[in-house]
Amino acid sequence: MTPAIRFAGVGHAYAVRNAAPVQALAEVAFDVAPHEFVAVVGPSGCGKSTLLRMVAGLLSPSRGSVEVRGAAPATQQAAMALAFQKPTLPPWFDVLGNVLFPLKHRGLRIGQAERERAMSLLAMMGLADFAKRRPDELSGGMQQRVALCRALVTEPEILLLDEPFSALDALTRDELGFELLRLGAARPRTVILITHSVAEAVMLADRVLVRSPRPGRIAAEFIPDLPRPRGPEVTRLPAFQEAINDVRDTINRLGAHRLPGLAA
Numbered sequence: 009m010t011p012a013i014r015f016a017g018v019g020h021a022y023a024v025r026n027a028a029p030v031q032a033l034a035e036v037a038f039d040v041a042p043h044e045f046v047a048v049v050g051p052s053g054c055g056k057s058t059l060l061r062m063v064a065g066l067l068s069p070s071r072g073s074v075e076v077r078g079a080a081p082a083t084q085q086a087a088m089a090l091a092f093q094k095p096t097l098p099p100w101f102d103v104l105g106n107v108l109f110p111l112k113h114r115g116l117r118i119g120q121a122e123r124e125r126a127m128s129l130l131a132m133m134g135l136a137d138f139a140k141r142r143p144d145e146l147s148g149g150m151q152q153r154v155a156l157c158r159a160l161v162t163e164p165e166i167l168l169l170d171e172p173f174s175a176l177d178a179l180t181r182d183e184l185g186f187e188l189l190r191l192g193a194a195r196p197r198t199v200i201l202i203t204h205s206v207a208e209a210v211m212l213a214d215r216v217l218v219r220s221p222r223p224g225r226i227a228a229e230f231i232p233d234l235p236r237p238r239g240p241e242v243t244r245l246p247a248f249q250e251a252i253n254d255v256r257d258t259i260n261r262l263g264a265h266r267l268p269g270l271a272a
């Protein structure tokens with residue numbers, strides 16, 4: 009079976025003016041199976057965003073290769089959607105306009121079916137009553153929900169999430185994470201989630217990849233032994249805490265805990 013995503017011997021160095029290149033990634037190799045949910049955790053600066061930009065076809069590796077569905081990532085952009093740490097919603101569109109934006113951007117005609125799809129995503133995220141509001145009339149958590157609806161409106165095969173919940177309070181963060189799982193159960197897709205939160209990674213992912221400090225490599229992988237479908241009750245299972253401890257022990261062994269930006 010062709011993997012959804014394949015990293016083969018990937019390294020990347022950023023050229024820096026008047027200084028030695030920054031080696032962001034080295035020898036990164038892993039596959040993500042179709043419909044697998046993989047979380048990548050690691051300290052700040054270990055190259056997590058670099059890795060995701062390569063999958064999205066926005067950056068080419070200086071060594072090795074990245075493939076999406078067996079092809080060059082840039083040729084697969086229509087099958088992918090990205091959501092970032094900051095929601096970045098254009099203020100001149102209302103909420104519905106923001107969710108529909110990726111379809112317009114692809115030159116697709118927005119008809120009744122598209123509007124209904126966008127509205128049903130908004131309803132699933134508890135935002136049905138806010139479709140006509142402007143983004144700046146919403147809280148940060150609501151804006152992030154809109155950004156997730158926008159990422160999902162194209163029905164992407166592959167969802168790339170770069171710390172999409174990190175600016176939110178802990179409760180909203182968990183709630184959105186489980187919302188994402190519910191949406192995934194309704195329509196399975198491949199997900200890569202980049203996160204600083206070990207708990208979030210364990211709670212949501214089929215597999216957790218731990219990255220070493222820069223230059224980032226995949227130092228370890230964990231398969232949380234948690235049932236699906238998952239809801240808030242999984243956080244009370246002993247296996248949940250055990251999985252978090254296992255991942256954190258590895259991070260501590262790697263020395264990554266001495267770097268900023270990694271939370272339980």
Ligand SMILES: Nc1ncnc2c1ncn2[C@@H]1O[C@H](COP(=O)(O)OP(=O)(O)OP(=O)(O)O)[C@@H](O)[C@H]1O
Pocket residue numbers: 022023024030031032051052053054055056057058059222269
């Ligand atoms: N355009 C660039 N030019 C030079 N160096 C860069 C560039 N982008 C990233 N880097 C460097 O590459 C390394 C990896 O960056 P990247 O943003 O991928 O890390 P990250 O793990 O996502 O970090 P964070 O968790 O803090 O967002 C960092 O040391 C960063 O300073």
